[in-house]
Amino acid sequence: MQRSVLLALGLGLLALQSSCGPKPLPSPPPAPAARSAADWIPSDLDVVARLDLGRVRDALGPAALETLAKEALTGGNAGRDPGGLLLASLLSAELVFLGFRPGGDLAPLDRVLAVEGRFEQLRRPPAGFSGATDLGGDVRYWERRPTEERLPRLETARIYAFGERTRVFVSAAEIDAVERALSGLGGEGRLVSPEQGTLSVAARPWLLNRLLGGAALDELFRRAKALTLVTDLESDRLLLKFQLELANETDAERLAHAVKEVLARQLAGTPLAGSARVEVLEERVTVGATLSRAQLGGAVACWRAPSSSECTW
Numbered sequence: 001m002q003r004s005v006l007l008a009l010g011l012g013l014l015a016l017q018s019s020c021g022p023k024p025l026p027s028p029p030p031a032p033a034a035r036s037a038a039d040w041i042p043s044d045l046d047v048v049a050r051l052d053l054g055r056v057r058d059a060l061g062p063a064a065l066e067t068l069a070k071e072a073l074t075g076g077n078a079g080r081d082p083g084g085l086l087l088a089s090l091l092s093a094e095l096v097f098l099g100f101r102p103g104g105d106l107a108p109l110d111r112v113l114a115v116e117g118r119f120e121q122l123r124r125p126p127a128g129f130s131g132a133t134d135l136g137g138d139v140r141y142w143e144r145r146p147t148e149e150r151l152p153r154l155e156t157a158r159i160y161a162f163g164e165r166t167r168v169f170v171s172a173a174e175i176d177a178v179e180r181a182l183s184g185l186g187g188e189g190r191l192v193s194p195e196q197g198t199l200s201v202a203a204r205p206w207l208l209n210r211l212l213g214g215a216a217l218d219e220l221f222r223r224a225k226a227l228t229l230v231t232d233l234e235s236d237r238l239l240l241k242f243q244l245e246l247a248n249e250t251d252a253e254r255l256a257h258a259v260k261e262v263l264a265r266q267l268a269g270t271p272l273a274g275s276a277r278v279e280v281l282e283e284r285v286t287v288g289a290t291l292s293r294a295q296l297g298g299a300v301a302c303w304r305a306p307s308s309s310e311c312t313w
Helices: 002-020 053-060 062-073 082-092 172-182 205-212 215-223 249-266 293-304
Strands: 047-052 093-102 108-117 133-136 139-143 156-162 166-171 199-203 226-233 237-245 277-281 284-292
Touching: 047 053, 053 062, 053 093, 053 226, 062 082, 082 093, 082 108, 082 156, 082 166, 108 172, 156 172, 166 172, 205 215, 205 226, 215 249, 237 293, 249 277, 249 284, 284 293
Parallel strands: none
Antiparallel strands: 047 093, 047 199, 093 108, 108 166, 133 139, 139 156, 156 166, 199 226, 226 237, 237 284, 277 284
């Protein structure tokens, strides 16, 4: 009898100890799928650009790069920079990836901007943003605090950081798409800009219809497979190569003819008039051009002030 009582007491003490003692820690959340800055660009965006900012810095110098970055961020389609964090990130970045959904004038409406480099760890929330939310795998994000003022569509609504290597600035409409990309979902149909040149762009071919215009070419662009642009900034010149892969050779010949007509009309009297060339190889149409450093300077002057006397375009 006493042995039964002692056994029961012993089992009860063991049960009490196990319920009151430290509980096993839960499994950490799975690490997000995104690793490089390019992985953060979701598949629903229609234009994806890759900029080798390290090469631009080497070619133009840090001072010129800072001036251009400030002008770009204060432009009408740049959105406000939360606490100067975006400018600081660009000035420290080596690679920049911008994915966006263009409006009627091809300017960004919704966007994801991912920068890759070596950054100081964010130890306090950016101005106007919440405290950090840890997603595991050294990935955190900061949410913009709600205000009475309606957030413009292009404004940064969430900032992500992947360790000290990557920072990502996301507008409100793209938060769900970025979350899907982080979970490894929604990769089908995602645009990937070529990993070459100083600036490379991949875009939906149907966007060309807004530039070359007209219903006659609309079906041709919708059948096209891929659209890319690669520019290479060298010490004394800028090389441009635009390429469109069509559905067949007939479409390629038809597009090449249309492009030649547009170039002759639009580039007449500009520095590109003599250097632009159009080539057709099977289903691919390639448009190439070369600008000297002086011509590139004129193009930048026109971008800064289209009506300026320095603009020769």
